[in-house]
Amino acid sequence: MLDTTLKTQLKAYLEKLTRPIQLLASLDDSEKAKEMQVLLREIAELSDKISLSENTDDHERKPSFAITSPGHDINLRFAGIPMGHEFTSLVLALLQAGGHPPKVDADVIEQIKNLDGDFHFETYISLTCQNCPEVVQSLNLMAVLNPRVQSVTIDGALFQTEVEQRQIMAVPTVYLNGEVFGQGRMSIEEILAKLDTGSVQRAAEKLDAKAPYDVLIVGGGPAGAAAAIYAARKGIRTGVVAERFGGQVLDTMSIENFISVTETEGPKFAAALEQHVKTYDVDIMNLQRAEKLTQKDGVNEIQLASGATLKAKAVILATGARWREINVPGEREYRNHGVAYCPHCDGPLFKGKRVAVIGGGNSGVEAAIDLAGIVSHVTLLEFGAELRADEVLQRKLRSLANVTVITQAQTTEVHGDGTKVNALSYKDLVSGELKNVELEGIFVQIGLVPNTEWLKGSLTLSRHGEIEIDARGQTSLAGVFAAGDVTTVPYKQIVIAVGEGAKASLAAFDYIIRS
Structure with missing residues (x-):
């Protein structure tokens, strides 16, 4: 199953294990079960901390396998062979079950551990789906950290009868305790927000208590990321508030026209943007939707849907645009699948x-x-x-x-x-x-819809709803700048948005030092 290169890479990763791992296989006589057995044996041979045994429980899907650790209550299972896009999910599951610390914020870990209830997740995926791994990896981590969370990843192509019975037409589709929980890309923060209803109010209280920023960027796409990096490099207090970091790029399958990057996928590009921003002292506030922009005594205020209000000397609006939809049956189900x-x-x-x-x-x-x-x-x-x-x-x-x-x-x-x-x-x-x-x-191709509904009456918009800006990214409001697809700048491309974000950030810094 694994070629020499993959084995070498995986062996190096498995050296990070700090505790034993047990692979429990539930197999039948199918060819896929034989392939799974080969894969599991190859993994077990790569580390003396990994053992493999067969589970005779007839209630489990076959073929499937669980990843657990003796002495730790971990309920994590793959019903399918996690190759393709899901190979990374397999590697992370092995590492995290083996005690390697996850790369998530400490407050997220604490929120997972404090979840109150029993949560049985079933996630139907396709091995060619680029949106599935984030959901799978989030739920698997939750299963590692909280014994009351169970995560089962199901390859829809392998369990076609279930897919037909449940009439699943898009992946990822997540069931929670037998009921549909969600479809499409979801970050771990989004999943937790749906489970922990009090988290929204707690987050709003924290945001309300934040000191004013020098520059606050609204939007986490390419324009917003570039603006954040350029602002932070000036040594000023910088914040980014966004509904989802990465923006529209997250929904792009392939990127082949960003100069210096021959080929990448939208989610990978978005992750790289966020990683780059996080190398600087930037306060990222995700899963927050802006609802109103006002100015009081020379200070800009952004009111959020959660009820919180953020303040800043200068604001850069980079909320992007969304594709105008035809709004017919099947359109959303097959988005990114044709x-x-x-x-x-x-x-x-x-x-x-x-x-x-x-x-x-x-x-x-x-x-x-x-x-x-x-x-x-x-x-x-x-x-x-x-x-x-x-x-x-x-x-x-x-x-x-x-x-x-x-x-x-x-x-x-x-x-x-x-x-x-x-x-x-x-x-x-x-x-x-x-x-x-x-x-x-x-x-x-029936046009783009700029995400400016919340700005009507606050500043000047074009007849198409785009924010009107000058050559420096300045809007009709002093101290408020804009960049990217949300503006009147032509040609909605990632590379253009990045440049516009940098330009707006430099203009905002110039405004601050001259005001």
Whole structure:
């Protein structure tokens, strides 16, 4: 199962174990069970602190295996072979069960240990899912730290009957005590916030007590991260408040156009951003949504949904944007599993496949032109009677042999096989007929929605809801700057957002020292 390189790397990691680990295998006569047995034997051979035995309990899923430590009540199990994206989850589970300290904040560890109740988590995953490992690793850590937490990771492809019975159409899907707990990416802080309802109020009280910042950045995406680093390097008191650190990047499958990074995945890029910011003295306040911006006596105040208020001499707004959705059945279920919103980022993943582009404006037609050079065929669907893109773009589009344009088409549903998209339905607005297009990918290009609803009435927004800024990132309010996709700056790209964040931070510092 493991090649020589992986064995060498894993052996080095297992040297960090401080206590014995026991692997308990529940096997049947299937080929997957044989593969699992080989994997477990190879792991056990890499450390004298690891033992392997077979569990004869007929109530456990087969094939599966538990990771525990003698003398410690750990309820952690993999129902499947954790390779692919989940190999890191396996390594971390081994290390943490073996006593190696986790890289999470001390208050998070304490919150996990103090959870009151019995929590049996079942997480359905795909080995190719990039959003699954964070959820799996969070729940596994909770099972290591709290004996009343059980975590079972289930490979949906291996336990297809369960998937069909529970009608699971997206991964990760998490069940808690037999009921659906959540779907999609969740950080350990988000999971704890759902379990520990009093944590929101406690966090709000802590935030309210914080001293004013020199610079407070609202938003934790590329623009916000760059702004935080540039501010902190000036030696001033810097804070970042965000709904989720990483922002929209977390939902991007592949990044191949950030200069100097040949290829990476969105979650990895977001983790690198956060790690870089944490090397400086920056106060990161995650899982916090801003609701109002006001100014009092020259001080900026950000009111949060939790009820807390943060103060700062200067504020940098970097709340980003979100893709405008078509809001039809199947769209959210297959997001990142065939439904995409960024042709620049995800287009190469569909090489040689059939795709659709929804939207006939400039962004939609540009996406169709770009994709036509990569995929086998593009079907462009436009709701109106005519395309709305510039004529020069339309001429280019019509010159492409592998593009079909359908106007007066209303997308009604996204279809899939449970793991990926395989078709879409649309209504012909002329005939009223419902039609299907078989394909492997759908690119929604009906525009971006800037995250500025909370700022209406506070500062000047464009007709599209973007924050209007000058060349320095200054907004219509003195001491308030903005950067990234939330602003009027054209071309919503990560590399541009990073530069804009740095620029806004330098402008904010200049404002502070001159005020």
